Amino acid sequence: NWSMSNFCDQEITRIRNLVGPKAQVIGAVSGGVDSTVAAKLLKEAIGSRFHAVLVDNGVMRMNECQQVKQTLAEHLGISLTVVDASQRFLDGLKGTEDPEKKRKFIGNTFIDIFEEEALKIEKKAENTPNAGKVEWFLQGTLYPDVIESISFKGPSQTIKTHHNVGGLPQRMIDGQGLKLIEPLRELFKDEVRQLGRQLGVHEDLVMRHPFPGPGIAIRIIGEVTPDRVRIARQADHIFIGMIREAGLYNEISQAYAGLDTNKAVGVMGDQRQEGYIIILRAVRTTDFMTAEAYPFSMDFLMNVSRRIVNEVDGVALVTYNVTSKPPSTIELQ
Numbered sequence: 001n002w003s004m005s006n007f008c009d010q011e012i013t014r015i016r017n018l019v020g021p022k023a024q025v026i027g028a029v030s031g032g033v034d035s036t037v038a039a040k041l042l043k044e045a046i047g048s049r050f051h052a053v054l055v056d057n058g059v060m061r062m063n064e065c066q067q068v069k070q071t072l073a074e075h076l077g078i079s080l081t082v083v084d085a086s087q088r089f090l091d092g093l094k095g096t097e098d099p100e101k102k103r104k105f106i107g108n109t110f111i112d113i114f115e116e117e118a119l120k121i122e123k124k125a126e127n128t129p130n131a132g133k134v135e136w137f138l139q140g141t142l143y144p145d146v147i148e149s150i151s152f153k154g155p156s157q158t159i160k161t162h163h164n165v166g167g168l169p170q171r172m173i174d175g176q177g178l179k180l181i182e183p184l185r186e187l188f189k190d191e192v193r194q195l196g197r198q199l200g201v202h203e204d205l206v207m208r209h210p211f212p213g214p215g216i217a218i219r220i221i222g223e224v225t226p227d228r229v230r231i232a233r234q235a236d237h238i239f240i241g242m243i244r245e246a247g248l249y250n251e252i253s254q255a256y257a258g259l260d261t262n263k264a265v266g267v268m269g270d271q272r273q274e275g276y277i278i279i280l281r282a283v284r285t286t287d288f289m290t291a292e293a294y295p296f297s298m299d300f301l302m303n304v305s306r307r308i309v310n311e312v313d314g315v316a317l318v319t320y321n322v323t324s325k326p327p328s329t330i331e332l333q
């Protein structure tokens with residue numbers, strides 16, 4: 001007799017037994033519903049031996065890191081360590097255009113940072129009642145992440161190397177011996193949302209659109225530079241804000257503004273002015289494996305375009321991506 005509240009209790013007990021009485025757990029938290037629900041389960045299971053860490057990879061959305069820290073503290077009593085590694089990521093992304101290379105670099109650097117943080121946590125806990133090895137790494141991996149990255153085995157058939165799946169866990173296991181906990185591995189998004197409600201996660205957070213681990217980097221077609229991140233971030237902020245104001249946020253499963261680094265020719269006064277192309281994306285889906293573009297009104301889209309072109313320096317043109325998944329994907333890369 002499977003129910004969400006049974007799942008919740010059983011999972012907390014399972015985690016508690018799995019981790020045992022001494023080991024510590026480090027968890028990757030991004031502020032999305034998956035990692036937040038996973039963190040809340042760990043917190044319930046082992047309390048202060050769980051350490052939530054958010055890595056600022058320089059390709060998060062506007063004001064995101066501080067907001068996530070505040071929300072987790074206020075609503076869930078989880079104290080989040082924010083590691084600012086933005087420079088390290090942006091430096092490492094220099095010159096990279098290939099999407100899979102971006103993903104791999106971000107994923108690997110992310111793991112390096114978690115290994116470094118795990119050592120810091122152990123050092124800090126020495127000679128305290130919490131002393132113990134950090135033996136486990138928590139990720140909020142969902143069932144669709146697992147099937148899209150892993151069951152299409154073989155590098156030529158991997159659709160995308162999801163940042164939180166394929167390859168990375170193995171690297172950690174080989175490296176420092178961190179073992180992986182993925183309590184959501186068998187759930188779909190709507191089930192994680194139900195579980196979140198069960199655990200008292202705030203409704204805004206429960207309904208938050210997903211955001212990929214490699215962030216804005218895979219929403220920029222071409223090389224990632226700080227200026228391009230700024231442009232994509234500002235455009236995204238305007239678009240999402242307008243979706244919220246129009247009362248459409250919860251009708252849409254995921255939305256963002258991406259950037260094509262090819263330049264279009266525009267005109268300002270009587271001057272030729274080149275600028276980047278912004279690609280808006282908004283989809284409806286239940287499982288994120290298939291998706292349809294959201295049918296905005298033309299008026300709405302024209303208003304978004306007007307605001308982005310007027311308010312974001314460096315944009316010449318705004319388009320709306322209407323392609324379904326498949327054959328397109330939700331992210332640009």
Ligand code: XMP
Binds near residue numbers: 160162211214
């Ligand atoms: P695609 O673009 O594959 O996206 O249609 C499907 C869903 O997965 C998210 N996504 C990711 N999430 N790490 C993540 O944590 C990743 O590397 C990654 N790539 C895509 C995407 O945002 C969408 O919700």
